[in-house]
Structure formats: C-alpha cells, structure tokens
Amino acid sequence: MMELDMTSPLLSSPSSYQPQTVLTVYDDQDYEPSNLQSSLPTTILHQNHNHGRTHNENGHHSSPNPYEFLRSGGFSVPASTTVDPFRNETPFISGIYEVIKIVLCLPIALARLVLFGASLVVGYMATKVALAGWRDKQNPMPKWRCRLMWVTRVCARFILFSFGYHWIRRKGKPAPREIAPVVVSNHVSYIEPIFYFYELFPTIVASESHDSIPFVGTIIRAMQVIYVNRFSPTSRKNAVNEIKVEYLPLIMPSDHQKQNAVRFAERTGRAMASALNVVQTSHSYGDLMLLMKAAQLQQDKPWSYMVEMARIESLYHISSLEAVDFLDKFLSMNPDPSGCVKPHDFLRVLQLKACTLSEEIFGFLDVEKNGSITFKQFLFGSAHVLKLPLFRQACELAFAECDTDGDNFCTKKELADVLRHTFRELDDDEVQGLFNLFDTDNDGRISRDDFFYCLRKNPLVIAIFSPRLLRKNLSKAGDKMLDDIV
Numbered sequence: 001m002m003e004l005d006m007t008s009p010l011l012s013s014p015s016s017y018q019p020q021t022v023l024t025v026y027d028d029q030d031y032e033p034s035n036l037q038s039s040l041p042t043t044i045l046h047q048n049h050n051h052g053r054t055h056n057e058n059g060h061h062s063s064p065n066p067y068e069f070l071r072s073g074g075f076s077v078p079a080s081t082t083v084d085p086f087r088n089e090t091p092f093i094s095g096i097y098e099v100i101k102i103v104l105c106l107p108i109a110l111a112r113l114v115l116f117g118a119s120l121v122v123g124y125m126a127t128k129v130a131l132a133g134w135r136d137k138q139n140p141m142p143k144w145r146c147r148l149m150w151v152t153r154v155c156a157r158f159i160l161f162s163f164g165y166h167w168i169r170r171k172g173k174p175a176p177r178e179i180a181p182v183v184v185s186n187h188v189s190y191i192e193p194i195f196y197f198y199e200l201f202p203t204i205v206a207s208e209s210h211d212s213i214p215f216v217g218t219i220i221r222a223m224q225v226i227y228v229n230r231f232s233p234t235s236r237k238n239a240v241n242e243i244k245v246e247y248l249p250l251i252m253p254s255d256h257q258k259q260n261a262v263r264f265a266e267r268t269g270r271a272m273a274s275a276l277n278v279v280q281t282s283h284s285y286g287d288l289m290l291l292m293k294a295a296q297l298q299q300d301k302p303w304s305y306m307v308e309m310a311r312i313e314s315l316y317h318i319s320s321l322e323a324v325d326f327l328d329k330f331l332s333m334n335p336d337p338s339g340c341v342k343p344h345d346f347l348r349v350l351q352l353k354a355c356t357l358s359e360e361i362f363g364f365l366d367v368e369k370n371g372s373i374t375f376k377q378f379l380f381g382s383a384h385v386l387k388l389p390l391f392r393q394a395c396e397l398a399f400a401e402c403d404t405d406g407d408n409f410c411t412k413k414e415l416a417d418v419l420r421h422t423f424r425e426l427d428d429d430e431v432q433g434l435f436n437l438f439d440t441d442n443d444g445r446i447s448r449d450d451f452f453y454c455l456r457k458n459p460l461v462i463a464i465f466s467p468r469l470l471r472k473n474l475s476k477a478g479d480k481m482l483d484d485i486v
Contacts, residue, residue: 085283124152126149201223285309291303293327304339327375357422394469422465
C-alpha cells in the first residue's frame with residue numbers, strides 16, 4: 001500500500017475506489033507524543049467510500065453505512081417481547097350483576113376498612129414504643145425492642161386479612177438465616193412486603209421515598225431499611241394482585257459469580273422465572289419512565305415506547321434519564337399513531353438537508369427497510385453510534401475542523417464552510433438551522449462545550465462531518481491535534 005507522508009491527502013479523488021475501511025485512533029492511555037507526531041496524519045482516517053450495497057447484522061439488504069468511518073459495522077435491534085409487564089389486564093366492572101355484588105358487599109368492605117385502620121394504628125403505636133430512645137441505628141435492634149415489634153407483625157397479618165388474604169399457602173420453608181441471610185424475591189405488588197414483614201421481619205431494600213409515607217415510614221425505619229435510589233437499573237415488575245411466597249432451593253454463587261454480582265443476579269432471576277413459569281424480560285423501572293413520558297405527551301400507544309431498558313443499559317451503558325432525553329427528541333419528530341417516524345420529520349428535527357447522506361443516516365436506523373423508524377430503532381442506533389470507540393475522537397476532529405482560527409469557538413461562517421463539503425447547495429436558512437442546533441446556549445457562537453453537548457444529545461449528526469474528515473489534508477492541523485487529543 002502506498003505510504004502517506006505529512007502532506008499527503010487522506011483520500012485521493014472521490015471518483016476512484018479505495019481499499020476496505022481502516023480507521024485508527026488510539027485510546028487516551030496509548031497516546032505517546034513521539035509516536036503520534038509521525039503517525040497521526042496517516043492513521044486517523046482512511047475509508048472505502050464505495051457506495052455499493054452492504055448487509056447489516058440483521059441480514060437485510062441495506063444502503064451504505066454513513067458511520068463506517070467510525071468503524072461501525074451496523075447494529076441490530078432485538079425483537080420486542082410479547083409480554084408487557086406494565087399493562088393491567090384486569091377486566092373493567094360492568095353489568096348489573098357486578099353492581100349488585102358491590103352493593104351487597106359494602107358492609108363487608110366497611111368491616112375490612114375498620115379492621116385495616118385499627119391494625120394500622122395499633123401497629124404504629126407499638127412501633128413508636130419500640131423505637132423510643134433508640135439512637136444506635138447502625139447495629140441490629142436489641143431483642144427486647146424486636147419482641148415489641150411482634151405486635152406490629154401481628155397487626156400486619158390482620159392487614160393482609162382485611163385485604164382478603166385469609167389464608168396464605170406456603171410452599172417450601174425458608175432456610176435458616178445463618179445459611180441464607182439474603183432473601184431475593186420478585187416484587188410484584190405492595191402486598192408481599194407486608195407478608196415478608198410479618199413472616200420474616202427482614203431488613204429490606206426500599207426506595208428513599210417510602211421513608212416519608214405516613215405511618216408506614218415509621219414501621220419501615222424500625223426494619224432498619226437500606227434506602228436506594230429509584231433510578232437504579234433494578235427491575236420492578238408491576239402485575240399480579242395475589243401473593244404466593246414459594247421458597248426455592250438455595251442458590252449458592254460459584255467462585256466466578258462471587259466476583260460478578262450481575263451474573264449471580266441473572267441466575268437467581270432465571271430460577272424465579274422458571275418457578276413462576278413466566279417469560280423473563282429485560283424491562284426495568286426505566287421502561288416505566290418511558291411509558292409515563294409517552295402517556296404524559298398523549299401518545300396513542302404509550303406502551304410501544306418501552307424498549308426493555310435493562311438490555312440497553314447492559315449493551316450500551318445508557319441510563320434511563322438519557323433514554324428519556326432520546327424519547328423527547330423522537331417525540332418531537334411527530335410519530336404516527338403506531339409510533340413510527342417518516343424521513344421528512346426525522347430530517348426536520350435534526351436539521352438535515354434532504355440528500356444522499358441524509359437518506360443513508362435514516363436508512364442506517366431503518367433496519368427493517370420499511371420507510372419508517374420506531375423509537376426502539378432510534379434509541380439503539382443512537383446509542384450504538386454514541387458508544388463507538390472512535391466517536392469522541394471524531395467529535396474532537398470535527399470541532400478542530402470548524403474552529404479554523406483556533407479560538408475554541410465556531411462561528412456560523414466557519415460551520416457553513418465545513419458543511420458545504422457535505423451539502424453542496426446549502427442556503428442560509430439551512431445553515432442557520434444547523435447552527436442553532438449546535439449553539440445550545442444561544443449566545444451566537446458554538447463553544448467546544450456546545451459542540452460536544454449537541455453531539456452527545458444527537459450522536460447521529462456526527463455523520464455530516466465525515467466527508468470533511470475523510471478528504472481534508474490534516475497536515476496543517478497536526479500540531480493542534482496533538483494538543484486537542486492528548
């Protein structure tokens with residue numbers, strides 16, 4: 001292969017076809033100024049700009065990959081599960097027969113309400129007595145205080161009785177605390193914590209928000225609860241309204257799993273799913289956040305925006321809050337009632353001019369090649385590009401190209417000069433639209449922070465700089481790149 005020196009262009013004439021893509025940018029720990037000085041211009045960007053058809057990971061016949069310059073081989077979108085753990089399938093009350101039953105059962109409901117209130121008050125008072133004067137909350141509760149809590153535990157059983165759980169069938173027996181000090185359960189409703197409190201009186205892991213609940217917060221504190229943030233990726237399923245606590249055989253972690261809590265958690269999850277004879281999904285609390293966001297914005301089918309966030313977080317390390325930000329962007333594209341976005345609205349929101357490259361960006365996401373994209377495709381594709389190893393370095397190079405005078409700011413004219421390598425006929429309004437997209441603080445110029453913030457929120461947009469990065473002679477930028485990247 002021909003050697004490139006410090007003044008050689010990275011690509012020859014666009015009319016000639018080049019070898020397979022090779023893009024090499026080193027990680028931070030691999031940078032050595034002595035090595036970079038001689039190799040930077042020849043190892044940063046080389047790409048086959050052959051626009052022939054390719055195949056993505058799904059096997060679909062696809063258009064050229066606009067992110068091949070980042071060493072992207074495309075991405076796949078897992079098929080959605082047929083199970084929706086957040087949908088309540090309980091039938092609505094209807095018909096004269098159901099109404100008559102409700103009227104006749106009103107006295108029973110009132111009796112249960114009285115029993116519930118009395119149990120709650122007695123349990124609360126017993127808990128207040130047990131907690132009185134106790135300051136050392138870092139150590140286990142003294143035995144005499146635990147004995148007082150038995151009153152509250154009995155009250156908890158009466159509360160379950162008032163809810164209609166007159167007899168709770170138990171299958172199996174819990175192992176002694178000395179052997180299995182940790183109990184892992186599928187959290188399906190507000191009922192099983194009450195049962196566990198009565199049955200085992202454990203120290204529980206609960207959301208910080210529970211501490212402020214009247215009456216209940218005091219009882220939870222007596223259990224020496226371990227508070228956690230609700231935005232953690234722990235799965236919380238929301239379904240059944242009946243409790244059956246089945247004690248499964250002990251699951252002991254292997255030597256490898258002792259070092260990897262995630263693998264051990266997956267193993268216990270599979271065991272519970274198998275015992276319940278249910279499908280195990282990767283839904284998490286993040287999916288509930290997406291569902292609530294879509295419902296808040298009055299989408300026709302808000303459940304279609306759930307993506308099994310636990311899988312996304314595992315593959316791409318995208319947080320639930322970041323996923324909600326991507327949903328905001330997607331919903332601004334005016335999805336149709338089925339939750340799909342057409343090319344016109346996609347390009348409008350990202351301020352992209354209709355051209356071959358823009359079509360390729362949309363086609364990159366449209367893995368099913370049906371002329372529209374879903375939120376799941378948009379999220380997977382955006383996360384895929386955002387987490388490519390070369391994404392950050394490409395952002396550095398792109399900003400260096402825009403910052404022609406080296407003042408760490410990009411003006412509208414500088415941005416227009418770079419973009420005209422991508423969009424040949426770019427009018428002033430189109431330039432202004434892209435400039436506004438990058439000028440996130442609206443101060444009339446694009447700082448480095450503005451530039452990187454925009455690309456993190458809109459990672460697909462990095463593709464508009466690829467023609468400039470692939471064709472630009474970087475010999476004059478060599479010294480600056482050392483300062484910017486190292």
